[in-house]
Amino acid sequence: LESLVEALCWLGEGKLRAFYEHLMGLKEEKKDCLVAAALSFAETSDHPAWQEVCRLNQFYPGDIAVLSPLLLNVVELTPGQAMFLRAGTLHTYLEGTALEIMACSDNVLRGGLTSKHVDVPELLKTIEFVTVAPADVYLKPEREENGETRFVSPVDDFLFSVIQSEQASEPFQVKAAEILFCVEGHQCIRAGERSVELTPGSACFISAMAESYRVEGVGRLARATSTP
Structure with a gap:
């Protein structure tokens, strides 16, 4: 599992999109098996992303989106810092208090970690599958x-x-x-x-x-x- 996650860093836009689409489209039985295997590994890892997987599963047990920290950058802001995410960037807020400013928008699309409606096909139409280094999202x-x-x-x-x-x-x-x-x-x-x-x-x-x-x-x- 760890080598699989590391390999994701080298995937191009098309392959990363295909991987995410396949992951979100798994049948429930396969999703359950994958999440269970990931949690088993996460319990033995001290990597921040794997620790977030364990923590998210406490709030959304069995949700395939608990694997999100393995696909996204885990960014931590300290008081006085700010970051910027372009439109089409898949993201989730984990903890703490922050101000979020958005441009005018008439939609919010969800991929998991919620009790609200999840629309994966529509989400896939809007996501920009472009890798970004964590340091590049901070604003000076x-x-x-x-x-x-x-x-x-x-x-x-x-x-x-x-x-x-x-x-x-x-x-x-x-x-x-x-x-x-x-x-x-x-x-x-x-x-x-x-x-x-x-x-x-x-x-x-x-x-x-x-x-x-x-x-x-x-x-x-x-x-x-x-x-x-």
Whole structure:
């Protein structure tokens, strides 16, 4: 099993797609046998991916998608880090608390690890079977003025940054609709004659018509901006 997983790293796009399609299309009896064999091996391995297989099986026993950590990169983010996934990238959230920003979309397709509807044929139409090194998904933070740190992604659908509130001495200019999310601390957002108080876990919407707003307080704000 371990050599099989290592071999997946060398598969091209077409072969990787064929492997995944075959895996997801197995009959239930064969799926059960494969998962059982994988769990037997995982219990003897200290590799992070195999350990995730064991952990996922505790929540979704027998689901063929518990093998996902063997097919995908296992990426760990520490506080203050950000990553970017292109459209068509198969992914799953495992644990912890994070903010996810998505471009406009009208569909969510699932391949497993859920009690909701799973549509494998439709999923296969959207997945991009391209290998990516784990280091290539991280976004490099870029320090800006006014206490803002930007995480620039390679798309023009949205902008994302984090504001250190006590360093925000100047107004922020508004070019498109925004969402401000309080990560920590306490802030007061003032736009014209209107204001709103934010505490951890709360958020506010800034209209594109606001032109500008001020941030007063301490802590960190996540700023998500649509592109004009």
